[in-house]
Amino acid sequence: MASSPRPLCPRPRPPVVCPLPLAVSVRVRRSCVPSRSPSPSAFAGRVSPPARRLLPPAVCPLAAPAAVMVFQCQRDSWARQFTTRVASCSPAELPAEGGAKEPLRGFHVVLEDTILFPEGGGQPDDRGLIEDIPVLRVTRQGPAAVHFVQTPLEPGREVLLTVDWDRRFDHMQQHSGQHLITALADLMFGFKTTSWELGHQRTVIELDTPSVTAEQVVALEENVNEKIRAHIPVVVREHSEDDPEIETVRSRGLPDNHTGPVRIISIEGIDDNMCCGTHVSNLSDLQVIKLLGTEKGKKNKTNLVFLAGNRVLKSVERSHGTEKALTLLLKNGAEEHVEAVKRLQNSVKLLQKNNLNLLRDLAVLTAQNFKSNPVRGRVFVLHRKDGDSEFMNIIANEIGTEDTLLFLTVGDEKAAGLFLLAGPSEVVEKLGPRVAELLEGKGAGKRDRFQGKATRMSRRAEVQALLQDFIGHQTLEE
Numbered sequence: 001m002a003s004s005p006r007p008l009c010p011r012p013r014p015p016v017v018c019p020l021p022l023a024v025s026v027r028v029r030r031s032c033v034p035s036r037s038p039s040p041s042a043f044a045g046r047v048s049p050p051a052r053r054l055l056p057p058a059v060c061p062l063a064a065p066a067a068v069m070v071f072q073c074q075r076d077s078w079a080r081q082f083t084t085r086v087a088s089c090s091p092a093e094l095p096a097e098g099g100a101k102e103p104l105r106g107f108h109v110v111l112e113d114t115i116l117f118p119e120g121g122g123q124p125d126d127r128g129l130i131e132d133i134p135v136l137r138v139t140r141q142g143p144a145a146v147h148f149v150q151t152p153l154e155p156g157r158e159v160l161l162t163v164d165w166d167r168r169f170d171h172m173q174q175h176s177g178q179h180l181i182t183a184l185a186d187l188m189f190g191f192k193t194t195s196w197e198l199g200h201q202r203t204v205i206e207l208d209t210p211s212v213t214a215e216q217v218v219a220l221e222e223n224v225n226e227k228i229r230a231h232i233p234v235v236v237r238e239h240s241e242d243d244p245e246i247e248t249v250r251s252r253g254l255p256d257n258h259t260g261p262v263r264i265i266s267i268e269g270i271d272d273n274m275c276c277g278t279h280v281s282n283l284s285d286l287q288v289i290k291l292l293g294t295e296k297g298k299k300n301k302t303n304l305v306f307l308a309g310n311r312v313l314k315s316v317e318r319s320h321g322t323e324k325a326l327t328l329l330l331k332n333g334a335e336e337h338v339e340a341v342k343r344l345q346n347s348v349k350l351l352q353k354n355n356l357n358l359l360r361d362l363a364v365l366t367a368q369n370f371k372s373n374p375v376r377g378r379v380f381v382l383h384r385k386d387g388d389s390e391f392m393n394i395i396a397n398e399i400g401t402e403d404t405l406l407f408l409t410v411g412d413e414k415a416a417g418l419f420l421l422a423g424p425s426e427v428v429e430k431l432g433p434r435v436a437e438l439l440e441g442k443g444a445g446k447r448d449r450f451q452g453k454a455t456r457m458s459r460r461a462e463v464q465a466l467l468q469d470f471i472g473h474q475t476l477e478e
C-alpha cells in the first residue's frame with residue numbers, strides 16, 4: 001500500500017463557547033436521521049429548507065461559526081443544498097498538490113453553517129459550490145469549517161450551498177461500510193480495527209491481527225451482506241459528554257479537553273461508535289460490500305481491502321469492459337482467458353529463443369562470408385535493425401580484429417541504437433570516443449572494443465567516412 005491508513009474517527013472538536021446567553025440556543029437534535037430509511041434515489045433533487053441562522057454575527061461577539069461544532073452535513077447527511085450566510089472571507093493559499101508546483105491563491109470562506117463536510121476521522125472532505133463558485137477544499141480550523149474558493153465572497157451575504165453528491169454519497173457508503181465491517185470483524189473473530197483509509201479506488205481497514213484466513217474473509221463478507229439485506233437502521237445520536245452511555249461505545253476515549261455533545265453512530269443491534277463523519281441512514285443504502293482480500297500490514301497487522309456500494313458496480317463495469325476486450329482479442333470465452341494468455345506467453349518465449357538462435361547463426365554466417373571474400377577491404381561496416389549487443393560481438397569475435405576495423409550498429413536507422421567499434425587496439429582507443437561523439441551517444445571500451453548507445457544513428461555515414469579516411473591515411477603511411 002502506498003500510504004498507511006489514517007487514525008480512527010476523532011470526536012468532534014471542542015467548541016468555542018459563546019459567552020452570550022444566545023449561544024446556548026445552539027442545540028442539536030438528539031436524533032437527526034429520518035426514522036425510515038430513505039434510499040439514495042428517494043432524495044434525488046431534494047433541497048433542504050433554508051437553515052435557521054444560529055448566531056447572528058452582530059449579536060455574538062465571537063464569530064458565529066465558532067459555536068457550530070456539529071455541522072448541518074452531520075445533522076442531515078442527505079442534504080444536497082442548503083442556504084446559509086457568509087461569516088468571513090480572507091485571502092488564503094491552497095498548498096500545491098497533485099503535481100502542481102505553485103500554491104493556489106484564493107480565499108478562505110467561513111459560513112454560518114455548512115453541508116460540505118470538512119475532512120476528519122479518515123473521511124475526505126467534500127467538494128461543491130457556493131452559489132456557482134467551486135469549493136476546492138474544506139478543512140477544519142478549530143470548530144469552523146473553512147472553504148477554499150478562488151472568488152471572494154462578501155461577509156453577511158446569503159448563499160446557496162450545493163454538495164458534490166456523487167463524491168459525498170460515495171464517502172458515506174465507504175465510511176458506514178467501514179463501521180459495519182469493523183463491528184462484525186470484532187464480533188465474529190475478535191479482530192480490532194486500529195485504523196482505516198478511504199482511498200480514491202478502494203478502502204482499507206487495518207486489523208490488529210497478524211493474519212486473516214481466506215475462509216474468515218468469505219464468512220465476514222457473507223455476514224456483512226446479510227446485514228445489508230436486513231435493512232438495519234443506522235442512527236446518529238448526540239449525547240452530552242457526561243452521559244454514561246458514551247462510556248460503552250466503541251472508541252479510544254474522549255480527549256481530555258473535550259467539551260460539548262458527543263456523536264454516536266449506531267448500527268442498531270450491532271454497533272455504537274463515536275464518529276464525526278457523514279453516514280447512510282440504513283444499511284440497505286450500502287447496496288453491497290465486496291471484500292477484495294487482505295494484504296500484509298504493519299507489524300502484526302493485516303489490511304483488509306473492500307469496496308462498498310457504487311464502487312462495486314463501477315468495478316464490475318470496469319472488469320466487464322476488460323473481459324469483453326480480452327474476448328475479442330483472444331477469441332475465446334472469459335473462462336478460457338487465463339489459459340489462452342498462458343499459451344501466448346509460452347509461445348512468445350519460444351519465439352524469442354528461436355529468434356536469438358537465428359540471430360547468432362546469422363552473425364556467424366555474416367562473419368564467415370566477409371572472411372571468405374578474397375578482395376575484402378580493411379573496414380567492415382554493418383547495420384541491422386533487429387539485433388543486440390551479442391549479435392555485434394559474435395561478428396567481431398568471428399572476424400577477428402587484428403587486421404580489420406569493424407563498425408557495427410543495431411537499432412532504428414533514424415533514431416537511437418547501439419554501436420560497436422572493434423579493431424586494432426590503438427585505432428579503437430583513438431577513434432572510439434570520436435565515433436560516440438559523432439553519433440551523439442555515450443560509450444566505453446577496453447583495448448580492441450568500444451561500444452555504447454547512439455542517439456543519432458542517421459550519422460552512421462559520417463562515421464563510416466571517418467573510418468575509411470583514417471584507414472586510407474594509415475595504409476599510405478605503411
Ligand SMILES: [Zn+2]
Nearest residue numbers: 009121275277
Ligand atoms: Zn467513523
